Amino acid sequence: MNQHFCRWGILGTAFIARKNWQAIRDAGNAVLSVVASRDLRKAREFVQGCQKLAPHPETPRTLEGYEAVLADPEVDAVYVPLPTGVRKEWVIRAANAGKHVLVEKPCGCNVADVREMVAACAANGVQFMDGVMFMHSQRLWRLRHLLEDGRSVGNIRRICAQFTFRGGEDFFQHNIRTNPGTEPLGCLGDLGWYTIRLALWAMKHQMPENVTGRMLRHVNAKAGAAPVPVEFSGELFFRDGVTASFYNSFVTENQQLASISGTKGNVTLSDFVLPFLGTQTRLTVRNTTFVTEGCRFDMNEGATEIVTGEHSNNAANSPEANMFRNFSSLALTGRIDPHWPEIALKTQIVMDACLQSALQGGREISPGC
Amino acid sequence: MNQHFCRWGILGTAFIARKNWQAIRDAGNAVLSVVASRDLRKAREFVQGCQKLAPHPETPRTLEGYEAVLADPEVDAVYVPLPTGVRKEWVIRAANAGKHVLVEKPCGCNVADVREMVAACAANGVQFMDGVMFMHSQRLWRLRHLLEDGRSVGNIRRICAQFTFRGGEDFFQHNIRTNPGTEPLGCLGDLGWYTIRLALWAMKHQMPENVTGRMLRHVNAKAGAAPVPVEFSGELFFRDGVTASFYNSFVTENQQLASISGTKGNVTLSDFVLPFLGTQTRLTVRNTTFVTEGCRFDMNEGATEIVTGEHSNNAANSPEANMFRNFSSLALTGRIDPHWPEIALKTQIVMDACLQSALQGGREISPGC
Numbered sequence: 099m100n101q102h103f104c105r106w107g108i109l110g111t112a113f114i115a116r117k118n119w120q121a122i123r124d125a126g127n128a129v130l131s132v133v134a135s136r137d138l139r140k141a142r143e144f145v146q147g148c149q150k151l152a153p154h155p156e157t158p159r160t161l162e163g164y165e166a167v168l169a170d171p172e173v174d175a176v177y178v179p180l181p182t183g184v185r186k187e188w189v190i191r192a193a194n195a196g197k198h199v200l201v202e203k204p205c206g207c208n209v210a211d212v213r214e215m216v217a218a219c220a221a222n223g224v225q226f227m228d229g230v231m232f233m234h235s236q237r238l239w240r241l242r243h244l245l246e247d248g249r250s251v252g253n254i255r256r257i258c259a260q261f262t263f264r265g266g267e268d269f270f271q272h273n274i275r276t277n278p279g280t281e282p283l284g285c286l287g288d289l290g291w292y293t294i295r296l297a298l299w300a301m302k303h304q305m306p307e308n309v310t311g312r313m314l315r316h317v318n319a320k321a322g323a324a325p326v327p328v329e330f331s332g333e334l335f336f337r338d339g340v341t342a343s344f345y346n347s348f349v350t351e352n353q354q355l356a357s358i359s360g361t362k363g364n365v366t367l368s369d370f371v372l373p374f375l376g377t378q379t380r381l382t383v384r385n386t387t388f389v390t391e392g393c394r395f396d397m398n399e400g401a402t403e404i405v406t407g408e409h410s411n412n413a414a415n416s417p418e419a420n421m422f423r424n425f426s427s428l429a430l431t432g433r434i435d436p437h438w439p440e441i442a443l444k445t446q447i448v449m450d451a452c453l454q455s456a457l458q459g460g461r462e463i464s465p466g467c
Numbered sequence: 468m469n470q471h472f473c474r475w476g477i478l479g480t481a482f483i484a485r486k487n488w489q490a491i492r493d494a495g496n497a498v499l500s501v502v503a504s505r506d507l508r509k510a511r512e513f514v515q516g517c518q519k520l521a522p523h524p525e526t527p528r529t530l531e532g533y534e535a536v537l538a539d540p541e542v543d544a545v546y547v548p549l550p551t552g553v554r555k556e557w558v559i560r561a562a563n564a565g566k567h568v569l570v571e572k573p574c575g576c577n578v579a580d581v582r583e584m585v586a587a588c589a590a591n592g593v594q595f596m597d598g599v600m601f602m603h604s605q606r607l608w609r610l611r612h613l614l615e616d617g618r619s620v621g622n623i624r625r626i627c628a629q630f631t632f633r634g635g636e637d638f639f640q641h642n643i644r645t646n647p648g649t650e651p652l653g654c655l656g657d658l659g660w661y662t663i664r665l666a667l668w669a670m671k672h673q674m675p676e677n678v679t680g681r682m683l684r685h686v687n688a689k690a691g692a693a694p695v696p697v698e699f700s701g702e703l704f705f706r707d708g709v710t711a712s713f714y715n716s717f718v719t720e721n722q723q724l725a726s727i728s729g730t731k732g733n734v735t736l737s738d739f740v741l742p743f744l745g746t747q748t749r750l751t752v753r754n755t756t757f758v759t760e761g762c763r764f765d766m767n768e769g770a771t772e773i774v775t776g777e778h779s780n781n782a783a784n785s786p787e788a789n790m791f792r793n794f795s796s797l798a799l800t801g802r803i804d805p806h807w808p809e810i811a812l813k814t815q816i817v818m819d820a821c822l823q824s825a826l827q828g829g830r831e832i833s834p835g836c
């Protein structure tokens with residue numbers, strides 16, 4: 099493409115799309131061409147509302163129906179925040195229409211669906227990527243550096259990640275994330291995707307040999323319907339006894355704790371998904387030493403607080419703006435990066451295996467590869 | 468007893484006894500009467516060494532053999548830091564000699580042994596308590612208050628605790644904690660005791676309905692010997708889907724992370740076992756709120772750092788001095804507190820069930836009660 103800007107279309111007016119409306123604006127190499135909804139009025143309301151709050155230089159157009167976006171020659175890439183239950187169809191149609199695809203997580207209802215999506219994108223030479231914003235944070239690069247420097251953490255032995263929020267009564271009654279038709283994976287798809295991703299990322303995308311999962315709480319929307327997890331824990335077993343523990347819940351108040359421990363020390367993030375507002379993003383490294391002197395036994399904390407350059411309230415440096423910038427670069431250069439579909443597929447494979455384990459009483463499942 | 472001071476005897480000269488030598492001195496209501504070793508020379512060296520470092524007002528006497536301490540009329544209570552493999556015998560003999568017993572953890576090699584110890588103490592009307600120092604920290608009371616106030620954490624949903632240290636080559640070759648004869652429970656007994664205890668304490672000693680355990684790494688001292696865990700993870704499943712995850716390791720550098728999460732928020736301790744040197748002991752409460760404003764989605768950290776009165780370098784307020792003070796009070800008043808043997812036994816029951824699970828491929832085990 100001989101363009102300076104990747105031209106985006108958004109399929110649907112999901113709540114999360116508001117955030118990415120702004121992220122596309124702040125990416126620097128992207129323009130938002132069009133927003134589509136099945137109901138044109140909804141698309142117009144969305145654009146009018148957002149344009150007041152975070153105006154784009156040119157007001158994006160609106161279209162009725164997603165098909166119209168795929169037929170639009172002024173759209174290079176689509177962002178697909180549609181419910182997981184209908185995502186596959188539109189990802190594949192977008193790929194077949196030659197559009198690059200950024201898709202919300204969980205990518206699909208199961209591994210087979212994601213394989214189809216990824217294959218469709220590969221066949222059409224378009225980029226596939228999931229919408230995990232933290233993968234594009236400056237902090238993650240800093241974290242990789244710490245994991246690689248041989249002294250901050252050393253060899254990884256244990257990853258622990260907990261990502262939760264508490265849905266109220268209204269959430270449980272009306273939100274699609276507890277509806278088996280739209281979001282059959284419940285909190286595992288919505289939150290577990292991040293905790294599993296972090297573990298895989300830390301392990302440089304080595305696959306676990308085995309996984310376990312436990313459905314700690316579930317809802318059944320209808321009699322006979324599959325249970326939707328609303329509280330879930332799992333463990334990933336990698337080579338050499340390295341493990342990752344994760345926990346997700348729709349009934350536990352906001353928490354986004356991550357700890358990566360190794361033979362030399364550990365690093366902790368208290369906000370690994372969405373950096374806390376108004377703070378610089380932080381990483382706490384601890385190289386704690388046990389000191390005995392005479393009859394005293396002490397632990398020297400050995401903590402180093404590392405602040406990365408990005409501010410959570412500096413929009414142009416936000417993980418989501420970085421995500422759209424990175425994606426747009428790939429689309430503009432035409433150099434499709436197979437890493438992104440590969441890690442999305444791996445995340446789905448591990449997540450599915452954890453769910454299968456939970457449905458089989460928590461027994462160890464080999465996720466294959 | 469019409470005494471102001473509880474008179475202590477120490478059985479053995481284990482390394483940890485140095486710390487408690489000082490703690491007995493600092494308790495205020497305790498005196499150390501005697502230190503015994505199978506080898507009198509060792510006891511003398513221990514006393515001479517410690518007396519230089521942290522002098523008692525009167526130099527404790529030394530005795531050859533543990534039996535002599537049990538026969539000593541000037542000893543009210545014994546501290547038993549002997550290896551787990553020989554602990555049962557001496558706890559029961561001490562109880563039968565009418566001595567109160569403070570015993571190191573893990574209390575025994577298995578539940579049956581601990582039941583015998585506890586029964587012997589009950590039959591002789593002497594106090595039984597395990598040497599978990601953090602149970603006597605001021606911070607723990609503050610933590611209980613936070614767990615009960617209905618707003619800091621709300622109803623507990625998840626407890627996560629990781630306690631590890633890295634043993635070097637020498638440790639693996641010579642330390643008794645990797646020897647099946649002396650410490651058959653390895654890191655599960657040495658470190659898991661604390662992580663399991665914290666979970667049980669947080670749940671007010673409600674027993675889990677089921678537990679799982681995984682032996683992530685083990686050593687076999689001799690062919691045919693039982694495997695000794697040196698890296699272990701487990702999960703406790705309480706009523707209503709409340710869970711506790713724990714991780715212990717002799718191959719992962721010092722870490723003592725605890726997080727208790729609930730329906731209203733969470734509390735984190737970075738040093739739940741042994742408070743970091745030179746700091747006031749801290750608790751971090753987070754009541755994080757998710758705020759959307761226009762196209763912005765933010766997490767307000769909502770963190771409160773709570774500092775408790777004790778300093779880790781104020782010896783008289785140390786958890787270990789508190790432990791000896793609390794124990795000595797019970798011994799002096801003669802009001803035996805059945806809570807302490809009860810929670811020691813529960814900890815052992817849960818720990819044993821986790822080990823059984825690990826030996827059976829990680830299947831769920833009901834620990835009974």
